Amino acid sequence: MHIGLPKEIKALESRVGLTPAGVKALVDAGHAVHVEHNAGDGSGFSDADYQAAGGIITDAATAWASDMVVKVKEPQPEEYPYFRDDLNLFTYLHLAADEQLMRAMMASGMTGIAYETVQLPDRSLPLLAPMSEVAGRMSVQVGVHFLEKPHGGPGVLLGGVPGVLPGKVVILGGGMVGTQAMRIAVGLGADVTVIDVSSARLRYLDDVYGGRVKTLMSTAYAVAEATRDADLVIGAVLIPGARAPKLLTREMVAQMKKGSVIVDVAVDQGGCVETADRVTTHDTPTYLVDGVTHYAVANMPGAVPRTSTFALTNATLPYILKVANLGVVKAAEDPTIRGGLNIVNGQVTFPGVAQAFNLPYVDPARALHPTVVA
Structure with a gap:
């Protein structure tokens, strides 16, 4: 799978979605990781660090053109033009508080997996x-x-x-x-x-x-x-x-x-x-x-981006690897990952988001379609 790691553009957001060690783990598993130029600068990781880990340094458009994009914060309006129906996005989304983003994701037909709703059987939230x-x-x-x-x-x-x-x-x-x-x-x-x-x-x-x-x-x-x-x-x-x-x-x-x-x-x-x-x-x-x-x-x-990026990668990497290795449809057979699905094929697949905007909720297992597979 091709995985994109774009630079965060939210105001004064210096975290990055993966450390170089996280990139290396994905590369070692057979995936290509496209890292936007200077994506890790704010957290103290240079382009050379990512290259040494096997990452490919590129521009924003190329990073977003990947099969799966891994971020920290929700996409900003300037990033909405990168949305497309075969994009899988794995990041914090907080859609219940952002109708504009939710509508843009629905209109694109993309798949959005939210860190904050990935939930273990004991109801704990490992990525939040x-x-x-x-x-x-x-x-x-x-x-x-x-x-x-x-x-x-x-x-x-x-x-x-x-x-x-x-x-x-x-x-x-x-x-x-x-x-x-x-x-x-x-x-x-x-x-x-x-x-x-x-x-x-x-x-x-x-x-x-x-x-x-x-x-x-x-x-x-x-x-x-x-x-x-x-x-x-x-x-x-x-x-x-x-x-x-x-x-x-x-x-x-x-x-x-x-x-x-x-x-x-x-x-x-x-x-x-x-x-x-x-x-x-x-x-x-x-x-x-x-x-x-x-x-x-x-x-x-x-x-505190350096501390935060290390802590975030420690938590997210096993899930990112699973989605990358299996594809979204197969990975979503795991109920923990399935709970992270918020938007699939233009449909809202998380109850809290649907309730926030009085929209119909669609079970993620039913919403998934073979074209979502990366």
Whole structure:
């Protein structure tokens, strides 16, 4: 199979879909990998590194002309002209929050496999996990930055010092992002509260942290009360492949302390904070609503591209190899990979995406057609 590795063009996105080691694994398996010139520069990988791994350095058009394109972020509008009916795209898509992209993919007849909906039998998300780990840890780091006075904050040190109370962190969601955020916030010595819909999850977190984290069942009342005096609120809600629910409403934000910070990690799935209604970028990452700083960057791990690219390739490579070796139709006999199919032959094949736009859902096994095979 011919596999394309284009350079990411999303604003300030420096990750790349595969490390040179990942390219070598594909080449050793008998595949040709077309790497766009300078695709890995932002992550510290040169064209020479990819050539040494067996990659073929080329231009964007040639990389996109491959049987399967491997990326990090969803295609940008400038890349839509590369879409075609025999293209297989493997990347983060987040279609439930991007109708324009979804419509363009449907119109082209291409096949779109989304990292974020590849799901194991235990319902874990192996290809979303590494970036969730990065974003969860970064969320506290970002919050600390914007709570500092020189960066517009009230001048709060999350960990406090002897004789001074620590800052308060509220985490909405106790999944992968929330757990990683807890890990960093607790390590800093903050006063941490996590809110989740699962009593079993809250019980687990209480056991793991030995009472160092406060746990609350998710209700509108609990969210409003907990966030009212929070210094940092982290949105870490996930419904795989679907839009995030709006847990923190505009009215709740208005009641928060002036100078407090919201980091909505769920913004790439539409956001779980009602006032996080615009996606920001790393060069202008925040805006104010009712005196509360909102950080709504949809590609947070792009700020640490080298770490993120290594972590992403570690997770995605076995699945990329399987699709490359077997072709999409055969590989999709594995229910884990089949769950990643979001668009096939102009049809929506993931329930959360169909529901987001009131479109018919088609089972991916039924939507697949021999012409999709690479």
